[in-house]
Amino acid sequence: MTPAAAATTSFAAAATVAAPTAPFRACFRLPLRGGPGAPRRAVASMAVSTPRSAAAASFLERRESERALHFVKYQGLGNDFIMVDNRDSSVPKVTPEEAAKLCDRNFGIGADGVIFVMPGSNGADYTMRIFNSDGSEPEMCGNGVRCFARFIAELENLQGTHSFTIHTGAGLIIPEIQSDGQVKVDMGKPILSGPDIPTKLLATKNKAVVQAELDVEGRTWHVTCVSMGNPHCVTFGAKDLKQVLQVDDLKLSEIGPKFEHHEMFPARTNTEFVQVLSRSHLKMRVWERGAGATLACGTGACAVVVAAVLEGRAERKCVVDLPGGPLKIEWREDDNHVYMTGPAEAVFYGSVAH
Numbered sequence: 118m119t120p121a122a123a124a125t126t127s128f129a130a131a132a133t134v135a136a137p138t139a140p141f142r143a144c145f146r147l148p149l150r151g152g153p154g155a156p157r158r159a160v161a162s163m164a165v166s167t168p169r170s171a172a173a174a175s176f177l178e179r180r181e182s183e184r185a186l187h188f189v190k191y192q193g194l195g196n197d198f199i200m201v202d203n204r205d206s207s208v209p210k211v212t213p214e215e216a217a218k219l220c221d222r223n224f225g226i227g228a229d230g231v232i233f234v235m236p237g238s239n240g241a242d243y244t245m246r247i248f249n250s251d252g253s254e255p256e257m258c259g260n261g262v263r264c265f266a267r268f269i270a271e272l273e274n275l276q277g278t279h280s281f282t283i284h285t286g287a288g289l290i291i292p293e294i295q296s297d298g299q300v301k302v303d304m305g306k307p308i309l310s311g312p313d314i315p316t317k318l319l320a321t322k323n324k325a326v327v328q329a330e331l332d333v334e335g336r337t338w339h340v341t342c343v344s345m346g347n348p349h350c351v352t353f354g355a356k357d358l359k360q361v362l363q364v365d366d367l368k369l370s371e372i373g374p375k376f377e378h379h380e381m382f383p384a385r386t387n388t389e390f391v392q393v394l395s396r397s398h399l400k401m402r403v404w405e406r407g408a409g410a411t412l413a414c415g416t417g418a419c420a421v422v423v424a425a426v427l428e429g430r431a432e433r434k435c436v437v438d439l440p441g442g443p444l445k446i447e448w449r450e451d452d453n454h455v456y457m458t459g460p461a462e463a464v465f466y467g468s469v470a471h
């Protein structure tokens with residue numbers, strides 16, 4: 118198979134090479150960090166001094182002219198996404214199977230998910246859809262929505278503070294880009310009724326599943342279940358635990374899948390393991406449905422604060438430390454909405470044969 122044929126039939130080679138200029142130059146375009154308002158762009162060029170050979174030139178030019186999927190890789194606290202400008206269509210430009218290949222960290226671009234910026238629906242400015250790295254489609258993604266907002270600002274060339282309405286599988290979500298570049302998101306109301314989360318665990322407090330007992334292969338865990346549009350199972354520890362859960366000691370890849378696929382969670386679940394550092398400071402690790410251990414989960418951090426409040430462990434306003442960094446979360450009493458504030462930034466631009 119010729120290189121061109123290989124490129125057109127496979128997502129395997131994720132070319133992130135910008136338009137070539139002579140001499141041969143591979144450009145990795147990086148945005149300047151942390152500037153206020155809309156991010157400016159800098160182009161950091163890694164120049165290779167050998168002149169471009171005819172073969173390389175024709176290969177690169179061929180790739181540029183082929184049908185390509187253009188993307189921008191974004192990350193929010195290390196939770197990373199392939200962002201696709203899908204504003205011209207309500208049909209995602211890649212299938213769930215293709216998304217899983219693109220997310221592969223060895224054979225693809227590498228990401229926790231693929232996010233599509235789509236035309237507005239249900240009266241919202243935009244619609245967000247997302248595929249997890251296993252190709253499944255969740256209802257919502259907190260870190261993804263911050264990336265979405267920053268991506269929109271770049272696509273629409275917006276400067277300074279901006280707010281949008283985004284229709285998601287979890288309803289209307291409203292991110293606001295702040296003057297320091299962070300994104301504050303109105304994540305809506307948490308869902309606490311068991312069948313709506315969904316979980317088969319029975320309610321323990323009013324209609325909510327709070328500190329319920331969950332048997333996971335012979336060990337009983339205390340769990341509180343919360344939906345932020347997508348399902349979360351939050352635990353502060355197992356029943357037999359004598360001290361505070363030390364989340365760094367957990368073997369997440371062993372225990373995470375047992376929660377994710379537990380029969381009590383008919384739509385599978387995201388699971389957060391939480392250590393209380395103080396009444397306004399929590400530390401968590403997450404095992405995500407359809408993505409495994411990730412460096413951060415925005416909806417998960419929101420669910421953790423809701424669970425901590427329901428269990429009487431924390432105040433409504435907390436900093437939540439995730440492996441990728443902190444998020445500010447507030448569950449407001451007046452409107453019952455959860456607000457999340459954190460960073461999001463572009464990492465690189467690229468295109469892949471499609």
Ligand SMILES: N[C@@H](CCC[C@H](N)C(=O)O)C(=O)O
Pocket residue numbers: 196249254255256257258259260261347348387405406407408411413414415416417
């Ligand atoms: N990382 C996300 C959540 C992505 C979806 C999740 N894996 C699910 O299947 O529900 C976040 O930041 O919220």
